[in-house]
Amino acid sequence: MESNKIILEMKDVEIGFRVKDDYYNAVDGVSLTLSKNEKLAIVGESGSGKSTLATAIVGLHDPKNSKQTGEINYKGKNILNMSEKEYLKIRGDEIGMIFQDPLASLNPLMTIEAQIEEPLFYHTKLNKKERHNRVLELLDQVGIANPKRMAKQYPHELSGGMRQRVIIAIALACKPGIIIADEPTTALDVTIQAQILDLLNEIQEETESGIILITHDLGVVAETADRVAVMYAGEFVEIATVEELFNNPKHPYTRSLLRSIPQSNDLVDEESGELHVIQGVVPSITNLPRTGCRFAHRIPWINEEEHEHNPELHEVAEGHWVRCTCHENFYFPEEVE
Numbered sequence: 001m002e003s004n005k006i007i008l009e010m011k012d013v014e015i016g017f018r019v020k021d022d023y024y025n026a027v028d029g030v031s032l033t034l035s036k037n038e039k040l041a042i043v044g045e046s047g048s049g050k051s052t053l054a055t056a057i058v059g060l061h062d063p064k065n066s067k068q069t070g071e072i073n074y075k076g077k078n079i080l081n082m083s084e085k086e087y088l089k090i091r092g093d094e095i096g097m098i099f100q101d102p103l104a105s106l107n108p109l110m111t112i113e114a115q116i117e118e119p120l121f122y123h124t125k126l127n128k129k130e131r132h133n134r135v136l137e138l139l140d141q142v143g144i145a146n147p148k149r150m151a152k153q154y155p156h157e158l159s160g161g162m163r164q165r166v167i168i169a170i171a172l173a174c175k176p177g178i179i180i181a182d183e184p185t186t187a188l189d190v191t192i193q194a195q196i197l198d199l200l201n202e203i204q205e206e207t208e209s210g211i212i213l214i215t216h217d218l219g220v221v222a223e224t225a226d227r228v229a230v231m232y233a234g235e236f237v238e239i240a241t242v243e244e245l246f247n248n249p250k251h252p253y254t255r256s257l258l259r260s261i262p263q264s265n266d267l268v269d270e271e272s273g274e275l276h277v278i279q280g281v282v283p284s285i286t287n288l289p290r291t292g293c294r295f296a297h298r299i300p301w302i303n304e305e306e307h308e309h310n311p312e313l314h315e316v317a318e319g320h321w322v323r324c325t326c327h328e329n330f331y332f333p334e335e336v337e
């Protein structure tokens with residue numbers, strides 16, 4: 001990493017949703033920093049709270065149905081306390097967003113040019129001609145072969161991969177210092193996924209922005225990230241550099257996630273030829289155990305005494321944090337004869 005200047009700092013962030021008359025936390029006390037020029041991945045199964053956190057960073061939770069506490073500090077201000085008016089100055093300007101479904105994120109009735117021009121209109125002083133030139137420059141930057149032609153088209157005329165490139169162009173329009181990418185390649189087929197990840201890597205080298213990449217896919221993490229935070233049931237259970245996480249995973253959840261990806265032969269059970277899968281699912285927010293190790297029920301063969309009563313993150317090596325003590329004597333039952 002060329003620079004370790006912290007540009008976003010999350011401190012004890014809690015985000016709860018109203019269910020009937022109560023609030024239940026989907027994000028439950030997370031702390032993390034993002035540095036300039038860093039690609040930080042947040043990884044976890046569906047329901048672990050990743051999108052809830054990403055949505056808070058871009059200030060898009062509905063205050064009527066959600067409750068946010070803690071701090072997400074950006075340029076000395078807590079995003080969680082900002083009014084919509086204040087946030088409008090930042091969103092799409094200093095913080096860019098790329099979401100999973102490019103079709104849902106684009107307006108079907110506006111040309112590509114009009115959609116890329118919009119943030120330039122609101123956040124810059126460029127005149128019409130300058131905005132037009134910047135639109136063409138951005139389309140070129142995201143690898144679109146004929147920017148002039150594409151600028152006049154509508155979203156339905158484009159392939160999924162092209163639409164995602166347009167979304168990235170919109171996110172980049174005002175040269176944001178931070179880019180939040182929530183499952184940016186999930187809706188795309190595998191070859192296009194690889195191109196979009198390459199594009200994100202290239203863009204980051206050029207812009208030196210900090211990128212938070214939200215994904216359930218460890219393959220995407222390996223391709224893209226510098227550092228990884230593994231999220232389970234609203235908490236970070238492990239934080240490490242990508243090399244450390246893949247070479248020396250500690251938390252039982254991380255180890256289970258790594259065993260469920262099919263890249264390596266030794267992940268496949270020799271006798272049955274099947275992948276090892278993690279039993280069970282992330283509990284819903286109303287059923288989350290709020291005390292003790294939240295992963296304990298998915299590794300029932302591990303004795304209760306191995307878990308902490310109030311699991312905390314422990315630094316096991318420099319910059320490598322693991323929650324709970326259950327990793328110390330953890331094993332997979334199939335490894336024991």
Ligand SMILES: Nc1ncnc2c1ncn2[C@@H]1O[C@H](COP(=O)(O)OP(=O)(O)OP(=O)(O)O)[C@@H](O)[C@H]1O
Pocket residue numbers: 017018019026044045046047048049050051052053065216283284285
């Ligand atoms: N508006 C909401 N109201 C109530 N519960 C919600 C709301 N949004 C999310 N949740 C719940 O919060 C938990 C975390 O959801 P979230 O979408 O953040 O997880 P995720 O890890 O991003 O999963 P996915 O990849 O499926 O989006 C889930 O149990 C989800 O059902």
